Amino acid sequence: MKSKKTLAIVAIVMLCVVVLINLFKKDLWEVNEELLRDEIISIEQSIDTINLLDVTPFEWDVIYSFDPYTSKDIVYETVGYKWDNISETVSEGMNQTVFLKGETVVCYLYGYPENNGYGIYFSGESMNNFAQMLNANGNLTFQVERSDGIVYLRNE
Template sequence: MNPRKQRFYIAAAGVLAVIALLWSFIGSPVVLWHNHQLKTALTGLTDTSITLEQAVPFSWDEVYTFAPYTSVEEIQEVIGTTSFNLKEAESEGVLQLVFLDGGAVTAAVCAAPAALGYDVDLASAVDSTPCKLTHGENISFAVERDGGVVRLTAQAAQ
């Protein structure tokens, strides 16, 4: 084999290995971008009432919230897929949102509302744990600002 080609193949393999390693540590760049878009959209809300279909700036089919201390394995079992972006909420009061689009994780948030700048409460619209909403349900959310945090609270269907 030509030494020049051999160096190229070694360099290409090295680059792919670095990309794979970064992907396993930080997760999908698409999910990270959607998390950023979600934060920007929700913290910038000025309406007093909105649906998730109107508020979320990317394509999604389902959104789930999970109780604190739910393991990643349990989350993956419920949503039916795996993702490096999923984390366990390791304390009370942590917001855990997982958005799916076409069966794949498209956004995954796991942090304290104060750090995110927003909070989403699906519990008043859904009677089960974990809570799940499907795109098209058009459930209205009350939007309130409290101490620098935008809170979206699902309003019970009338």
């Protein structure tokens, strides 16, 4: 009888551990955004231009940049993929950028460059009047600009 109770307790403890791990586990797109931030922020001061592929430590096919005030539904429709924790930009100057690999969001950049430490701006193929798109095999040469400790990548 004692061993059944012990097994039950062990099973419950293991289940609790699995649940807790999953609660605090970051999504792939969150992990990749942190890696991207680290790469961009660490671009050497002497570098004026970079290829975006050189600072993205993950594979991607397409990147979308959404205009301010674009609704969640339009982002989901444009990207063709719905995921949690997406926010709508609420003012000018905010980034809302989505990297896709196949049909999966692999990186999501959201917020003010002042808060993130970096910003990415580009002009590419216009999508539905709300977004710009670049392919990984397109022109990925970006100017590196620095201002007040923030790194901006621009290929506009």
